[in-house]
Amino acid sequence: MCPSCEPAAAANGNGASNGASNGANGSAKGKDANHDGFTAIESKVHKNVSPYQPVGDFLSNVSSFKIIESTLREGEQFANAFFDTAKKIEIAKALDDFGVDYIELTSPAASEQSRADCEAICKLGLKAKILTHIRCNMSDARLAVQTGVDGVDVVIGTSSYLMEHSHGKDMTYITNTAIEVINFVKSHNIEIRFSSEDSFRSSLVDLLSIYSTVDKIGVNRVGIADTVGCASPRQVYDLVRTLRGVVSCDIETHFHNDTGCAIANAYCALEAGATHVDTSVLGIGERNGITPLGGLMARMIAADRDYVISKYKLHKLKDLEDLVAQAVEVNIPFNNPVTGFCAFTHKAGIHAKAILNNPSTYEIINPSDFGLSRYVHFASRLTGWNAIKSRASQLNIEMTDEQYKQVTQKIKALADIRPIAIDDADSIIRAFHLGIKTGKEVELLPNMTAEEKALLAEKEASVTGKRALDEITEPAAKKVNNGA
Amino acid sequence: MCPSCEPAAAANGNGASNGASNGANGSAKGKDANHDGFTAIESKVHKNVSPYQPVGDFLSNVSSFKIIESTLREGEQFANAFFDTAKKIEIAKALDDFGVDYIELTSPAASEQSRADCEAICKLGLKAKILTHIRCNMSDARLAVQTGVDGVDVVIGTSSYLMEHSHGKDMTYITNTAIEVINFVKSHNIEIRFSSEDSFRSSLVDLLSIYSTVDKIGVNRVGIADTVGCASPRQVYDLVRTLRGVVSCDIETHFHNDTGCAIANAYCALEAGATHVDTSVLGIGERNGITPLGGLMARMIAADRDYVISKYKLHKLKDLEDLVAQAVEVNIPFNNPVTGFCAFTHKAGIHAKAILNNPSTYEIINPSDFGLSRYVHFASRLTGWNAIKSRASQLNIEMTDEQYKQVTQKIKALADIRPIAIDDADSIIRAFHLGIKTGKEVELLPNMTAEEKALLAEKEASVTGKRALDEITEPAAKKVNNGA
Numbered sequence: 001m002c003p004s005c006e007p008a009a010a011a012n013g014n015g016a017s018n019g020a021s022n023g024a025n026g027s028a029k030g031k032d033a034n035h036d037g038f039t040a041i042e043s044k045v046h047k048n049v050s051p052y053q054p055v056g057d058f059l060s061n062v063s064s065f066k067i068i069e070s071t072l073r074e075g076e077q078f079a080n081a082f083f084d085t086a087k088k089i090e091i092a093k094a095l096d097d098f099g100v101d102y103i104e105l106t107s108p109a110a111s112e113q114s115r116a117d118c119e120a121i122c123k124l125g126l127k128a129k130i131l132t133h134i135r136c137n138m139s140d141a142r143l144a145v146q147t148g149v150d151g152v153d154v155v156i157g158t159s160s161y162l163m164e165h166s167h168g169k170d171m172t173y174i175t176n177t178a179i180e181v182i183n184f185v186k187s188h189n190i191e192i193r194f195s196s197e198d199s200f201r202s203s204l205v206d207l208l209s210i211y212s213t214v215d216k217i218g219v220n221r222v223g224i225a226d227t228v229g230c231a232s233p234r235q236v237y238d239l240v241r242t243l244r245g246v247v248s249c250d251i252e253t254h255f256h257n258d259t260g261c262a263i264a265n266a267y268c269a270l271e272a273g274a275t276h277v278d279t280s281v282l283g284i285g286e287r288n289g290i291t292p293l294g295g296l297m298a299r300m301i302a303a304d305r306d307y308v309i310s311k312y313k314l315h316k317l318k319d320l321e322d323l324v325a326q327a328v329e330v331n332i333p334f335n336n337p338v339t340g341f342c343a344f345t346h347k348a349g350i351h352a353k354a355i356l357n358n359p360s361t362y363e364i365i366n367p368s369d370f371g372l373s374r375y376v377h378f379a380s381r382l383t384g385w386n387a388i389k390s391r392a393s394q395l396n397i398e399m400t401d402e403q404y405k406q407v408t409q410k411i412k413a414l415a416d417i418r419p420i421a422i423d424d425a426d427s428i429i430r431a432f433h434l435g436i437k438t439g440k441e442v443e444l445l446p447n448m449t450a451e452e453k454a455l456l457a458e459k460e461a462s463v464t465g466k467r468a469l470d471e472i473t474e475p476a477a478k479k480v481n482n483g484a
Numbered sequence: 485m486c487p488s489c490e491p492a493a494a495a496n497g498n499g500a501s502n503g504a505s506n507g508a509n510g511s512a513k514g515k516d517a518n519h520d521g522f523t524a525i526e527s528k529v530h531k532n533v534s535p536y537q538p539v540g541d542f543l544s545n546v547s548s549f550k551i552i553e554s555t556l557r558e559g560e561q562f563a564n565a566f567f568d569t570a571k572k573i574e575i576a577k578a579l580d581d582f583g584v585d586y587i588e589l590t591s592p593a594a595s596e597q598s599r600a601d602c603e604a605i606c607k608l609g610l611k612a613k614i615l616t617h618i619r620c621n622m623s624d625a626r627l628a629v630q631t632g633v634d635g636v637d638v639v640i641g642t643s644s645y646l647m648e649h650s651h652g653k654d655m656t657y658i659t660n661t662a663i664e665v666i667n668f669v670k671s672h673n674i675e676i677r678f679s680s681e682d683s684f685r686s687s688l689v690d691l692l693s694i695y696s697t698v699d700k701i702g703v704n705r706v707g708i709a710d711t712v713g714c715a716s717p718r719q720v721y722d723l724v725r726t727l728r729g730v731v732s733c734d735i736e737t738h739f740h741n742d743t744g745c746a747i748a749n750a751y752c753a754l755e756a757g758a759t760h761v762d763t764s765v766l767g768i769g770e771r772n773g774i775t776p777l778g779g780l781m782a783r784m785i786a787a788d789r790d791y792v793i794s795k796y797k798l799h800k801l802k803d804l805e806d807l808v809a810q811a812v813e814v815n816i817p818f819n820n821p822v823t824g825f826c827a828f829t830h831k832a833g834i835h836a837k838a839i840l841n842n843p844s845t846y847e848i849i850n851p852s853d854f855g856l857s858r859y860v861h862f863a864s865r866l867t868g869w870n871a872i873k874s875r876a877s878q879l880n881i882e883m884t885d886e887q888y889k890q891v892t893q894k895i896k897a898l899a900d901i902r903p904i905a906i907d908d909a910d911s912i913i914r915a916f917h918l919g920i921k922t923g924k925e926v927e928l929l930p931n932m933t934a935e936e937k938a939l940l941a942e943k944e945a946s947v948t949g950k951r952a953l954d955e956i957t958e959p960a961a962k963k964v965n966n967g968a
Binding site for chain 1: 560561562563564566590594595596597598641643645648682711712713714716717718721741742743744745746747748749751752755766767768770771772773776779780782783786787814815817818819820821824825826827828829830831838841842844845846847848849859864865866896897899900903943
């Protein structure tokens, strides 16, 4: 069977049969005409597979992936990164504590300090294995094996671009050098990974040829690297799946984020049989970086929560990101997965209502898994009376639903005039409630200008009843009952 | 033929044959044993397709997609968003000028001001079509058609979560209401889109059933919405591809970014036959938002530069993002695609050398397409002599390669001691060059402390020759020539 086909086939099967049942799959039949025997054969085999469940694939390592954390290698290539020895050690310890499988360090050939730092981190005795990342040549390899690392990640450019404009060597030279370097590193009984660079713009024949050669001489991992960030998810799936059929060693993957696909590409690589994913904290690296550790955690916990939670200390993610963000002097992006300031903030009334009933309605990730909490935003023109009702109960204020709807209308009207703070909304709720209890007209906000009061009165007058307060209004229901 | 299979099949075909040629595809054969007749059949058909070219798919709209820009709807649901009328109009005009096909606005049912703003924007006479986004009920629909919009986007939750915890209605009620609302909107001769909410957690049978029903009664678009951000790229491809076989109308897609896949999912949806993608500037929206306009541009220009450049004013992207970022009081994320401050910064020596020879080596996107420029970072311990040589030429300084390597070593040594500014690197280059010309020992940096000078001397002494300055060193080459 074809893993790529499986879900599409099943879906197409359901789709066709279902389409038939309501007589609207003319175009489906049109498509299938170009699609010889595909629906017929496959839908019989997989009639129960559905496309919106994680794809159950005999190649998939989605539930058994390992992380090679490269904040101290790729991350050091980030424009703002300057890690002194103490900071590198602090970051290495934090990564180890978080639970990453490998920590990759800058080549000892990069500078004298890089070599000394590499040795220092190897001496820390961390649980994580320590790797260093070198060019495919013997002088770098000799330096690397002297540092005390658990393994060496070797890379060389294989794209026509890099062969012509970077190192200027051909595939024969690359292969011979690779064999020499690999045998040298293996002779020191440490792990060796051989990776191409810019894999997605390299000749497929060249790639498979050199990978199968280094696999035969016993590398621990081969690496696929989207060095320029050009790959798309299905291209990644296809290339990794092909490679999975050619080598028996582990497959490491490295994705740059120039076109925003680094997390998705890593996920598809794991689906296709890759075993290791390179990450960096906040994704820092050359240009706009690589697959971010936190973003990958978000993707993987949605796919296999048990595996991710059993392996990584997710509640330490925010501290880890803050540590690195401060070290390279950047802010956590406002829209960062999981730790972005609004990652678990719900605003629209229709969202807030459902979230209050059951967070799963609008959350695929439970913030408490990361030691974070959810926030329902109720002080805006988009709020709904369910959010206000829940806020009132937090303030120990009880009213009827009709009264909640009235005070919500006042809050929405005020939000139309100017941005309102949570305090403003709370004041209005309290004042409105006081007014009901005392039976007197109470000023909703003490700090309102005469102009604002006039505008507010105008707004309220212009608002037609309970509009926007009910999720489904009556008229629609009625007309349906009247038949149409 | 099966579009999902196409590249994998081809790749597997090449892979297998190539594997055979170097006798290492035992495991490939092993895999293919589980994969009945797949390689044999497909590789004959597609022997020339390669997996790292964009997938040529008869379903794909990668070269003909349209954008529904939702900064003024989804974006208004961002925690920090409060757009007054003037700001909404400014943003709408900027989006129209950029070239988006549609601009989607908050429901007129949300608040009185929302209704008034919707009418105001409809009166602007923009090239882009104006849409408003409403719940699937008649009272919202009546308000919508009175605003003067070109079309209405209708949405209703179809997942078991939303049916139970949000609106509490069943599929029969949803279908009847949908038919009534759609016929009502169509009777006003404006566009109508019907979308499910949380599509990837809805029953496939329910989805295909209601989509084929609304397709029959003539909606312009059906919508797939990953409301919770749970979908992965191959799930998206499979569901959209299935839907493409069931409906004949356009397919709009909406992806949240909770697990960092919003751009990739949009791309895979287009590959599967979707026609429209929802975006917002910087991706602002509920929680951490949706597919960002700029990130999608980066993804699409890498896939079809001609189409993207012909349609959108890319050089206005940065101003557009700055406008919205200021309006919602956030910073442009440091790692934002294209406009992030380091998106086109190259640091490692090996990268810098190649970039200077040919930018395509490490750039899939040409910054000048966006009116931006590239920066090669040379003031760090990771720099290489090629970067220093290029900087020297910018300073009109000529030296021999050996001299460039010497001064580079001094810059790397200084960078080991403390972060160095571009000015520092420039001073060193100038001082070193002056020293050569005058034949005198010149102080490299005027502002160095005695302690720093001592450290620097120590560093330089400890550095062994030209290490890290050549991309491929001689010893490796020699030993290969000696045969091994």
